[in-house]
Amino acid sequence: MASYNLSHLKQLEAESIHIMREVAAEFDNPVMMYSIGKDSSVMLDLAAKAFAPGKIPFPLLHVDTQWKFQDMYRFREKVAQRYDVDLKVWINPEGKDVVGPFSHGSEKHTQIMKTDALKQALDHYGFDAAFGGARRDEEKSRAKERVYSFRNKFHQWDPKNQRPELWNLYNAKVDKGESIRVFPLSNWTELDIWLYLMRGDVPIVPLYFAAERPVVERDGVLIMLDDDRFPLLEGEVPMKKKVRFRTLGCYPLTGAVESEAETIEEIVQEMLLTTTSERQGRVIDSDGAGSMEEKKKDGYF
Amino acid sequence: MSDQEYRIQDEDLIRDDITAYLRKHETKDLLRLLTCGSVDDGKSTMIGRLLYDAKMIYEDQLAAVTRDSKVHGTTGGDFDPALLTDGLKAEREQGITIDVAYRYFSTDRRKFIIADCPGHEQYTRNMATGASTADLAIILIDARHGVVTQTKRHSFICSLLGIKHVAVAINKLDLVDWSEEVYEQIRDDYNAFVSRLGFSDIHFFPICALHGDNVVEPSDNLPWYDGATLLHHMESVNIASDRNLIDMRFPVQYVMRPNLDFRGFSGTVASGVVRAGDKVMSLPSRQTSKVKSVLLNGDVIDEAFAPMAVTLTLEDEIDVSRGDMLAPVGNVPTIGNEIEAMVVWMHEKPAMQGRSYLIKQATSLVPGVLTDLRYKMDVNNLRKEAGEADSLQLNEFGRCHITLHRPIAFDPYDRNRGTGSFIIIDRLSNITVGAGMIIDRVVREDSLGPKSKNIAEARGTVRRQDRENMLGQSGHTVWLTGLSGSGKSTIAYEIERQLTAAGRLCIVLDGDNVRHGLNRDLGFSADDRTENIRRIAEVARLMNGTGVIAIASFISPYIKDRQDAREIIGADHFMEVHIDTSLEVCEARDPKGLYKKVRAGEIPQFTGITAPYEAPDSPELKLATESLSAEDCARAVVAMLDDEGVLGADDQ
Structure with missing residues (x-):
């Protein structure tokens, strides 16, 4: 007799698909935030499964800061074709071709080109639900976030006033102008993501794998010179190092790690044997304890 | 946690054969659990200890916590493991956990999702939330205080939410000189009141979370204890038999119509097993058909079981839409618009008899009136509270009768969590204000209510x-x-x-x-x-x-x-x-x-x-x-x- 047991990964998949179908059924105008990262890749692949043999019934939205890695832009176009999905790209018109991390600093750049841009895009298209690929294990303040995370008209999150969430019954009721951020990967961990990707067939940006890349070391962080907008400081000499990225964002704000890992197995091996957590590479989190929480209250994903 | 050197679980295997390691982890199963205890029972410490001893803490996290311990810690500047888990800034400053937080860790046998629920008594709502998806509850007891009111309250809430497995962790054994007598006394006290709560298994663990005794590793301080460690129990407790594989229930979530040739019904199997060829009835319309195919991710498979998310196609063009439920002809759930339920209230604005709410059950969203608040439940002793209840306050449980505007298909909660649960949404604020578990009406305590389902209370205008x-x-x-x-x-x-x-x-x-x-x-x-x-x-x-x-x-x-x-x-x-x-x-x-x-x-x-x-x-x-x-x-x-x-x- 069959045992009728599902592995943890199959259970997570089923849960994510359930959440996506709920959103597609209950909201008027949902969208999937697409960051081009590995979690986004998994989320998108699950969406394709959820609605097969049909098409994904909502568009993808990429909030483009204009400072992503070139590899990411190439990958984005390939993926939109592969999944036959409507990809929308939004660049904050107020900051377009003006604001950047070098001219305005990382904090202002992120605020204008990422947080503000996201809010603009959601308002512009009138999306009432937006999927995000965040996981609860990523960061402490995320541990308490709901799968359906309510945002007011100003896209703000109120951690003290969250809707209770029981069983797999999600409350999709919002008034006009309000929205829900939906996190279908809430219960996945970093290892789960890699285990899913390891089964093959789901493409991820090549930057996750180690290769010789031009980098400089700044404040102890290895930054890749991805285009000619990178102003070298006096005495700074680019060097070739075999590096990979654990997370992807704006290239001047994303630290690389030296690595030999060229396959997913090797990445996982390296990840398990290293002793620092994933977000360490992101400059944005180290502003202070609770910094992510502050950003999220303000509408950051 | 005096020894803060960093260790990695399964380090040798990862180094020598990563493929074997990953294969092991790909097939492990999942246990959802919740931890409950009073404020100072050491709950956060215990979770911190599990994460730390299972080597799920990265070195930089450890360093950050060590740094934070000096600012926020309650251990006089020493390493405070509770800080590994206390998430939000406000809480960290107050030194309490105010909301349900979810923690993740795994061994090569199981992945664990821990719902970390606060111990304050005003947060019954959070406990109910965490318990709703949990298979196992870990109930912490401070060995110095023994079974206290909150222990009982937590156990009752677990019981009301249908948790079957309980692990009682008797903590701070070091502060009672590792006394077997204290342990046994607490065990006997707990067993004495818990017998009628319907847990299918209860295990007891003498532990000291702060120093790690018997949490992950056995302890030399407990020579009289020869049972499993807490983690070993978490890895091995059998939850497979909790599932209902008998009553197939398929709440339809989404109708898939990619082209004129394909019409599928997507949803998550709530219970039971469904195969091609099964005769099914669509509820509440009662039209019947046969399952033509079962699809997973667009591919045809032989059968699907709970909790798989699949798509079914049917032989006949019957009317099925979101909110309907498919069930085997000959084993259908109750269909009706009168529901008896145990409700937990989750909002400052109390539940009022006669008020209309939105009820979300499975995939149905139906307006309903709270027609009768029969009685409140005292969760300190699981007895009915005396007197007429005309409102249900935040964190109170009450037995309610709800009249829906349309009939839905449902089962009693104790038989089917997926089709016997619902949430209550305020129509004005859109907030989730309550949650309910449907009660089988033939139970003995129902004798206070009308025996016939068809007696609706006539309500005139003279008060x-x-x-x-x-x-x-x-x-x-x-x-x-x-x-x-x-x-x-x-x-x-x-x-x-x-x-x-x-x-x-x-x-x-x-x-x-x-x-x-x-x-x-x-x-x-x-x-x-x-x-x-x-x-x-x-x-x-x-x-x-x-x-x-x-x-x-x-x-x-x-x-x-x-x-x-x-x-x-x-x-x-x-x-x-x-x-x-x-x-x-x-x-x-x-x-x-x-x-x-x-x-x-x-x-x-x-x-x-x-x-x-x-x-x-x-x-x-x-x-x-x-x-x-x-x-x-x-x-x-x-x-x-x-x-x-x-x-x-x-x-x-």
Whole structure:
């Protein structure tokens, strides 16, 4: 007799698909935030499964800061074709071709080109639900976030006033102008993501794998010179190092790690044997304890 | 956590054969659990210890916590493992966990999702949230304090939410000198009250979370303990048999229509197994068809079972849409719009009888009215609270009747979590204000409600208040209880005389006159006595509803029966009066010659002699007839009614 047991990964998949179908059924105008990262890749692949043999019934939205890695832009176009999905790209018109991390600093750049841009895009298209690929294990303040995370008209999150969430019954009721951020990967961990990707067939940006890349070391962080907008400081000499990225964002704000890992197995091996957590590479989190929480209250994903 | 060197789980295997390691992890299963304990039981410490000992903490996280320990820690600057888990800034500063947080860790056998629930008693709501998806509950007890009210409360909530497996972690054993006696005493205390809660297994673990004893590794400090460690138990507890694989239920989530040739119904199997060829009925329409194919991720598979998310196609073009449920012909759920449920309230604005809400159950979203709040549940002892409940406050549990605008398909929660649960949404604020678990109506406690499902309470436009205003008094029941011959009837009729003289409308319901009419089919067995009291209480309630004061004079020997009467009538309208006359005096008075007959063996069951009399613990009034005249006793009752405002504002 069959045992009728599902592995943890199959259970997570089923849960994510359930959440996506709920959103597609209950909201008027949902969208999937697409960051081009590995979690986004998994989320998108699950969406394709959820609605097969049909098409994904909502568009993808990429909030483009204009400072992503070139590899990411190439990958984005390939993926939109592969999944036959409507990809929308939004660049904050107020900051377009003006604001950047070098001219305005990382904090202002992120605020204008990422947080503000996201809010603009959601308002512009009138999306009432937006999927995000965040996981609860990523960061402490995320541990308490709901799968359906309510945002007011100003896209703000109120951690003290969250809707209770029981069983797999999600409350999709919002008034006009309000929205829900939906996190279908809430219960996945970093290892789960890699285990899913390891089964093959789901493409991820090549930057996750180690290769010789031009980098400089700044404040102890290895930054890749991805285009000619990178102003070298006096005495700074680019060097070739075999590096990979654990997370992807704006290239001047994303630290690389030296690595030999060229396959997913090797990445996982390296990840398990290293002793620092994933977000360490992101400059944005180290502003202070609770910094992510502050950003999220303000509408950051 | 004095030893803060960093270790990695399975380090050798990862280094030598990463593929084997990953294969092991790909096939592990999933356990969802919740942890509950009072504020200082060491819950966060225990979770921190599990994460740390299972090597799920990265070095930089450890460094950050060590740094934070000096600022926020409660350990005098030493490493505070609770900081590994306390998420939000505000909480960290207050030193308490105020919301459910989810933690993740795994071994090569299982992935664990921990719902970390705060211990404060006002956060029942969070516990219910965490418990709703949990298979196992870890209940923490501080060995110095033993089983306390909160331990019971947490256990009851787990039981109400349908958790089957409980692990009781008796913590801080180091502070009681690793005493086996203390451990055993707590174990026995816990077992004593938990027996009726329906847990299928309970295990006990002596631990010290702070130093890690018996959490992940066995401890030399506990030579008398030869059981498993807490983590070992978490890895091995068998939850497979908890699942309902019998009753196939498929709530339709989404209708898939990619092209004219394909029409599929997507959803998550809530319970049971579904295969191609199965005859299914769509509910509530009751149209039938056969499953044509089962698709997973667009690919045809043989069968699907809970909790798989699949798509079904059917042989026939029957009408199926979101909110409908597919079930096997011959094993269908209940279909109806009347629901009995245990509801937990989750919002500051209380639940009000008569108010309309949105009810989300499975994939249905239906407006419904909270038609009756039958009683509240005291989660400190899992007993019904006395009295009429007309509102349910934040963090309270109550038994409710809900009338939906449309019928839905459902099962009792204890048989099917997926189709027996619902959330309650406020129609104005859109907030989730409550959650409910559907109760099978044939259960014994349902006897307080109407037996037929088809009796809807007729509601006219004239209110009780209108009738009471007409009479200038409030409907109220004076319930006199006491031994035979204690003087109940004499006092009852004296009360009636005094009230009538004062111009108040009242009537005596007396053991003898009721038994000759309404209850002439009843004898004196315990069951018949219970039914006797129930009927009298219903009559008194109807009378009170007209504004009339009922004076019920019955031996009513059982506390439980008088409690039921109080519930039926409503605590606000109920005055229990104990006519406290000793058995010797009653027997000496023997006004009807009954005691003589009992002593002669002519009456088999007689209260006070061959059958018990349970005196009230705290009656509203206790009258010692041996030192008071009947007139004085009656005056005391009338005065109390006046104090309660029953007799209106007029002069008597």
